[in-house]
Amino acid sequence: MGVRDLVLVLGDQLDPQSLALDDFDREKDLVWMAELPEESEHVWSHKARIALFFSAMRHFAKRLEERGIPMRYLRIGAHAYSGFADALSAEIAFKRPDRIVVVQPGDYRVLAQLRDATSSAGLPLEVRRNRQFLIDLDEFQNWAEGRKELRLEHFYRFMRRRMGLLMDGKDPEGGAWNFDKENRKTFGRKGPGVVPLPAAFAPDALTRAVIADVEQQFPDHPGSLAHFDWPVTPQQADEALEDFVMHRLPAFGPYQDALWTGETYLYHSRLSAVMNLGFLDPQAVLDAAVAAYRRGAAPLASVEGFVRQIVGWREFVRGLYWTHMPDYLEANSLDAHQALPDFFWTGNTDMRCLAETIGQTLEHGYAHHIQRLMITGLFALLLGVEPRQVHAWYLAVYVDAVEWVELPNVLGMSQFADGGLMASKPYVASGKYIQRMSNYCEHCPHDPNEATGASACPFTTLYWDFLMRHEARFKEHPRAGLQWRNLNRLDAGKQAAIRRRAEALKDQLATAPS
Numbered sequence: 339m340g341v342r343d344l345v346l347v348l349g350d351q352l353d354p355q356s357l358a359l360d361d362f363d364r365e366k367d368l369v370w371m372a373e374l375p376e377e378s379e380h381v382w383s384h385k386a387r388i389a390l391f392f393s394a395m396r397h398f399a400k401r402l403e404e405r406g407i408p409m410r411y412l413r414i415g416a417h418a419y420s421g422f423a424d425a426l427s428a429e430i431a432f433k434r435p436d437r438i439v440v441v442q443p444g445d446y447r448v449l450a451q452l453r454d455a456t457s458s459a460g461l462p463l464e465v466r467r468n469r470q471f472l473i474d475l476d477e478f479q480n481w482a483e484g485r486k487e488l489r490l491e492h493f494y495r496f497m498r499r500r501m502g503l504l505m506d507g508k509d510p511e512g513g514a515w516n517f518d519k520e521n522r523k524t525f526g527r528k529g530p531g532v533v534p535l536p537a538a539f540a541p542d543a544l545t546r547a548v549i550a551d552v553e554q555q556f557p558d559h560p561g562s563l564a565h566f567d568w569p570v571t572p573q574q575a576d577e578a579l580e581d582f583v584m585h586r587l588p589a590f591g592p593y594q595d596a597l598w599t600g601e602t603y604l605y606h607s608r609l610s611a612v613m614n615l616g617f618l619d620p621q622a623v624l625d626a627a628v629a630a631y632r633r634g635a636a637p638l639a640s641v642e643g644f645v646r647q648i649v650g651w652r653e654f655v656r657g658l659y660w661t662h663m664p665d666y667l668e669a670n671s672l673d674a675h676q677a678l679p680d681f682f683w684t685g686n687t688d689m690r691c692l693a694e695t696i697g698q699t700l701e702h703g704y705a706h707h708i709q710r711l712m713i714t715g716l717f718a719l720l721l722g723v724e725p726r727q728v729h730a731w732y733l734a735v736y737v738d739a740v741e742w743v744e745l746p747n748v749l750g751m752s753q754f755a756d757g758g759l760m761a762s763k764p765y766v767a768s769g770k771y772i773q774r775m776s777n778y779c780e781h782c783p784h785d786p787n788e789a790t791g792a793s794a795c796p797f798t799t800l801y802w803d804f805l806m807r808h809e810a811r812f813k814e815h816p817r818a819g820l821q822w823r824n825l826n827r828l829d830a831g832k833q834a835a836i837r838r839r840a841e842a843l844k845d846q847l848a849t850a851p852s
């Protein structure tokens with residue numbers, strides 16, 4: 339007998355309160371979940387990313403089954419389908435549902451595949467609102483309507499007012515919308531000292547089975563599973579949140595931009611993955627952070643800095659993604675065409691900052707924001723790597739990577755490929771910025787102060803080269819112009835030497851095996 343609703347639960351929709359399940363009828367409906375090779379292979383996914391999704395999905399499915407919810411679950415290796423197109427079409431032919439129900443997917447490509455599969459079967463597809471976000475997409479569109487440019491700061495203030503979040507009447511609590519001055523500290527020469535490690539979750543039997551499947555099915559994929567300790571259930575996600583609020587939130591603000599050798603997480607929350615999977619409601623995350631401030635356990639500067647990420651950036655990038663897809667994917671406003679260096683997949687480079695960031699990425703599937711933006715992202719931007727290749731790398735290597743959040747951050751914030759939709763100017767800096775914010779340069783054969791010569795820092799060389807290449811576009815720019823006008827400090831001879839060295843670097847990186 340056929341079913342009424344075939345309810346799809348995708349790997350990033352593991353929300354126990356999902357709208358997809360709201361009117362679920364055990365007698366008539368069926369939940370459908372699938373581990374599909376294409377979802378791990380359309381970009382060359384890190385093993386930990388694949389394992390986290392599959393483990394979270396299997397735990398979620400187990401919970402639904404325990405609640406007596408009928409389900410069809412396709413395990414990797416136990417079926418021959420490749421992607422949603424063939425797997426869903428086969429299921430539709432077999433079960434003959436009246437309609438397909440799904441919550442708004444996080445990836446435009448997946449939504450297009452679902453639409454194709456259902457329309458070729460002549461079935462209605464009901465796409466429901468995603469409760470994992472604080473603002474619905476149509477409300478975001480209303481906010482965006484008629485604005486000349488979409489800026490995070492405007493959106494952030496709109497959200498704070500709308501939610502009455504950290505507000506004192508019409509004014510922001512503490513008298514300011516941001517506490518950037520207090521929030522840009524470095525660790526100084528002594529370093530961070532002992533930083534409390536995030537809560538770690540040893541793999542249970544179910545996760546160990548997933549790890550074995552991933553090793554078997556995706557043996558040549560990048561990354562390691564040796565240190566897999568991610569939360570894989572909503573309960574573990576709650577523990578991770580509590581641990582962050584208690585141990586790291588108080589210092590989150592001051593050190594959110596700092597970097598340090600061997601310190602993978604510093605004071606960051608490590609909550610993006612569980613929020614993106616659907617285990618952790620962003621409202622609960624905000625409530626926990628604000629409650630810590632109210633009881634005097636965390637300063638306002640830290641809590642505001644953290645709240646800004648959740649209620650500002652996280653919601654803002656999702657709105658941008660759905661406003662600008664599918665064209666967003668093709669954006670390349672700086673006309674960048676260099677190949678992504680091979681060492682992005684191995685960490686095999688003598689540039690200490692990159693070796694550290696990529697090394698921990700391959701080990702854990704994690705790097706914090708400033709590593710993503712100002713180490714790997716900055717290097718790709720300065721080198722002029724084709725944005726599509728940078729996007730494919732970021733989508734592959736981080737356990738929290740889902741396209742709605744990854745793409746605007748990479749193409750917009752990091753690579754300025756969208757020509758300024760997301761960021762008002764390119765985030766560029768020389769090696770001296772990295773020297774100021776970290777201790778990476780102390781262990782590096784390159785010198786961040788040098789743009790030419792044998793020990794020149796590639797970031798510094800490529801920084802000046804970038805300024806020269808894009809001078810015409812940015813020298814009169816209201817926010818970036820000052821940075822470009824520094825080019826006047828270099829005489830023609832120095833400029834030519836920098837250009838030569840930058841070209842040599844590009845040639846070398848385009849051909850070097852890692």
Ligand SMILES: Cc1cc2nc3c(=O)[nH]c(=O)nc-3n(C[C@H](O)[C@H](O)[C@H](O)COP(=O)(O)OP(=O)(O)OC[C@H]3O[C@@H](n4cnc5c(N)ncnc54)[C@H](O)[C@@H]3O)c2cc1C
Binds near residue numbers: 653707
């Ligand atoms: C080039 C680049 C690629 C990125 N790719 C991803 C990605 O694939 N998935 C992802 O979730 N985030 C991505 N980010 C945003 C951010 O770097 C990560 O969310 C963060 O590093 C995750 O670690 P955390 O949970 O410890 O974050 P914290 O530093 O503790 O921040 C708290 C939370 O705020 C949210 N947040 C912070 N910054 C951003 C941002 N810029 N955009 C959206 N949400 C934000 C996240 O949910 C995060 O968990 C990217 C940023 C850059 C610059």
Ligand code: SF4
Binds near residue numbers: 784
């Ligand atoms: S000197 Fe340059 S390459 Fe080396 S760690 Fe510093 S910024 Fe990175």
